[in-house]
Amino acid sequence: MDNSSQPTPGKPVRGSKTGQPIMVIFDLLGRSWAMGIIWHLNNGPSTFRRLQEYCENISPTTLNTRIKELTKAKLITRTVDGYTLTDHGLELFKLIHPLGKWARNWAKNYKDT
Amino acid sequence: MDNSSQPTPGKPVRGSKTGQPIMVIFDLLGRSWAMGIIWHLNNGPSTFRRLQEYCENISPTTLNTRIKELTKAKLITRTVDGYTLTDHGLELFKLIHPLGKWARNWAKNYKDT
DNA sequence: CCATTTGCTACGAATTAAGTAGCAATACTA
DNA sequence: TAGTATTGCTACTTAATTCGTAGCAAATGG
Numbered sequence: 051m052d053n054s055s056q057p058t059p060g061k062p063v064r065g066s067k068t069g070q071p072i073m074v075i076f077d078l079l080g081r082s083w084a085m086g087i088i089w090h091l092n093n094g095p096s097t098f099r100r101l102q103e104y105c106e107n108i109s110p111t112t113l114n115t116r117i118k119e120l121t122k123a124k125l126i127t128r129t130v131d132g133y134t135l136t137d138h139g140l141e142l143f144k145l146i147h148p149l150g151k152w153a154r155n156w157a158k159n160y161k162d163t
Numbered sequence: 164m165d166n167s168s169q170p171t172p173g174k175p176v177r178g179s180k181t182g183q184p185i186m187v188i189f190d191l192l193g194r195s196w197a198m199g200i201i202w203h204l205n206n207g208p209s210t211f212r213r214l215q216e217y218c219e220n221i222s223p224t225t226l227n228t229r230i231k232e233l234t235k236a237k238l239i240t241r242t243v244d245g246y247t248l249t250d251h252g253l254e255l256f257k258l259i260h261p262l263g264k265w266a267r268n269w270a271k272n273y274k275d276t
Numbered sequence: 277c278c279a280t281t282t283g284c285t286a287c288g289a290a291t292t293a294a295g296t297a298g299c300a301a302t303a304c305t306a
Numbered sequence: 307t308a309g310t311a312t313t314g315c316t317a318c319t320t321a322a323t324t325c326g327t328a329g330c331a332a333a334t335g336g
Contacts, residue, residue, distance in 0.1 A: 059270035065199040067219050071266035076198045085189045086178040098314050106180050109294050138269055145261050153184035156251055157172035211283050222325050
């Protein structure tokens, strides 16, 4: 399979020719559905089809691509129960978790104006 | 200008037909360079050209598109000194700031295996 | 004035994502 | 144990996004 666009630390990515970790993560997470997949997997392991339902309207092509990228990045893995967050993935989830509450407040103000 | 793909709370976005705030934010930030722009603007106001330098290799087309989206979302704004984070944008930056340290650790383990 | 710098826009090419169909492998059922 | 359903994809075509380069109008500087 083509591996060329897998954001890897130390290799050129969007935002950093030298592959700074934060830019690697931004490149990885800054792709369609990536953060949503991590968000949903926090609720426990999911099969491919279930993940497809959770992410409304995601195409199998894109889901499969994201799964492979996130797996190579060791943020998710596949178990007998389905796809699940790794320890790294869970840590990452915990970091982005506060976005949920913040986003609700942001949305409220968005409407106000 | 075309407004149709501006992720807006309450309107269908990638990941949520009903436009849940967190999915709106994921749609907004899950586009190329979006998080990188916010990251760089934390260092203070930047002109268009300077932002272009900070974000290595970003095309003016994409930068301009992202700027418009983030401006409509009230995360950034334009002042006499250049583009800068709004209060909302600064809050958001503070939330994603820990990703920097985490990413460095993640990258370390990435190499280890 | 005249030269720079700035903030873009235009536009074609390349890359990424969407959408739909369907198939091979596994799990379940009668 | 043969038949049925479910799962995890792949194939393929079309649509949308992003890139890359050129360059121009407006503001700024000398």
